[in-house]
Amino acid sequence: MDRPRVVVIGLDSVTPELLFERFRPQLPRLSKWLDRSAHGVLKSCDPPITVPAWAVMFTGMDAGSLGLYGFRNRRPGTYFQMLAPTPSGLPYPPIWDTLSRSGRRVCVVGVPPGYPPPTVNGIYVSDLLTPPGAADFVTPSSMAEEVERVSGGYIFDVTFRSDERARVGEEIATMTRRRWTLARHLFAKEPWDLFVVHEIGTDRLHHAFWKYFDPAHPRYDPDPRFANVASDYYRLLDEEVGAFLEGVPDDVTVFVVSDHGSQSMQGAICINEWLAREGFLSYRSGTAPGTPLESAGVDWSRTRVWGAGGYYARLQANVVGREASGIVAPEAVEALLDEVVHGLRKLRTPGGAPIEIEVARPSEVYDEVRGVPPDLLVYFDDLRWRSAGTVGHPTLFLDENDTGPDDAVHSWDGLLAAGGPGITARGRLGASHIRDVAPTILSVLGVAPPRTMRSTPISALLGRHRSGRIGP
Ligand SMILES: [Zn+2]
Structure with missing residues (x-):
């Protein structure tokens, strides 16, 4: 053959x-x-x-x-x-x-x-x-x-x-x-x-x-x-x-x-806006709608968690010894992330519907963890909502993707x-x-x-x- x-x-x-x-x-x-x-x-x-x-x-x-x-x-x-x-x-x-x-x-x-x-x-x-x-x-x-x-x-x-x-x-x-x-x-x-x-x-x-x-x-x-x-x-x-x-x-x-x-795509959830409203993230001054977080003047001395946009929210803790201006003790990270997830589970859509929050911890879902993983992967409503990383929005929920017109998610x-x-x-x-x-x-x-x-x-x-x- x-x-x-x-x-x-x-x-x-x-x-x-x-x-x-x-x-x-x-x-x-x-x-x-x-x-x-x-x-x-x-x-x-x-x-x-x-x-x-x-x-x-x-x-x-x-x-x-x-x-x-x-x-x-x-x-x-x-x-x-x-x-x-x-x-x-x-x-x-x-x-x-x-x-x-x-x-x-x-x-x-x-x-x-x-x-x-x-x-x-x-x-x-x-x-x-x-x-x-x-x-x-x-x-x-x-x-x-x-x-x-x-x-x-x-x-x-x-x-x-x-x-x-x-x-x-x-x-x-x-x-x-x-x-x-x-x-x-x-x-x-x-x-x-x-x-x-x-x-x-x-x-x-x-x-x-x-x-x-x-x-x-x-x-x-x-x-x-x-x-x-x-x-x-x-x-x-x-x-x-x-x-x-x-x-x-x-x-x-x-x-x-x-x-x-x-x-x-149902829309986008402004993860950093939410973190700021809940006291996990601080800026040094007000920001215009749609400002990328890296341009928003994050006050790292008062920021414990920040997130990135995309098909899911990558959450990162600002950890002492790992981040340049870290303030969260390594042993406090898990409890902090639990607090974030607990808060996210209370989120409701503008129509009042609950949003299913699914989370994955790299150490639990991967055989090995290389590179710089998110501390927590967060999926909103079975991926139907994106994560928006930009800040300054007057609302937590956007109809559109914050990085350009987009009709679909994964x-x-x-x-x-x-x-x-x-x-x-x-x-x-x-x-x-x-x-x-x-x-x-x-x-x-x-x-x-x-x-x-x-x-x-x-x-x-x-x-x-x-x-x-x-x-x-
Ligand atoms: Zn693909």
Whole structure:
């Protein structure tokens, strides 16, 4: 039998409901492939955010072990300096490293964190974190001209938090067309054992257009200019990804995955406003609405806790010996955080409804805690409310995201679909976990996982004889 090969198609932020049900009747190619696959929910990680989630998926390690708590992570010893994660900063190897070391050839397009692109045995095109105008976006660097020429001008990401919705919609479609043109070219031309493509357009579409296609959105807008943007984009995806899938030989095992789901955004909770009102945080003077906390003149001598915005609130205690102007004794941190959570649980929406507060302590949810983790991860109402980090707002609740127009937030349930010779299952599956994707792919490829990898192959996909760890 020929050496097993695997293709992974990553559709950022796509929910099982959207792909398996709502848009499926309009997606003949993807639907035909799904008919022959096993598919179900892929539970995301803590936190369910793009960069950590893809890193968790392809290393098989949790986000704490990787030191990734968001798109960017706090620089040690600073209050507000943030660092963008890089592939070389990952403390555990993604599967393309393991495969490269065992002599397999890989081709990876766009998986975060992917800039600067790592050296692999094959090709790596960098990701959405690629700075505009960067010349070093592919390894080997000799491929740069070819990537640009074949794609017609490769696009890493679009500016999606914008009122120019028509422009955003066109740019997302153009980005996706160019990415899959390149993917099909590399697929046909290059030798590979693992071929991975990450599409960020789906996530950008959800953020920019969710309120135009979901009547349950609190600010649902049936604007006829945008009512069909989402279904048109999914049909484009069917053409682009479907044409790619039609070129995949039958002896290749294919995974279609997403890193988390999406849902309509209820609004944003001004976490630092709340902390200030409750006496946990102080400013030296009044602040204009929407001021970033780092510009707000925080009085650290009277601040015990501060937070960061995003899909969840990252709470940090101002700890003696850890923060430059820390005032909270290390042994008092836990009780302080309990007090904060107790207060947050009393929050009510402007309509008077309670808000479910879910918290995660890094030391409890991660095998290891690297980098600078939040002291507490706080999720509002099953992620339906964002955290707003800016201050000076007259209210604790914002209808809009404080960092630009945005209609969607993340949800816990991403998707997993798999088919081909390595997969024994068919039809609907129970839920799998994002961490178990890496060992599953290595199992299909017959390559032993690194000894440090703590996750296990998804037995529901592989059948009992393929489950569990495989020997070195
Ligand atoms: Zn994502």
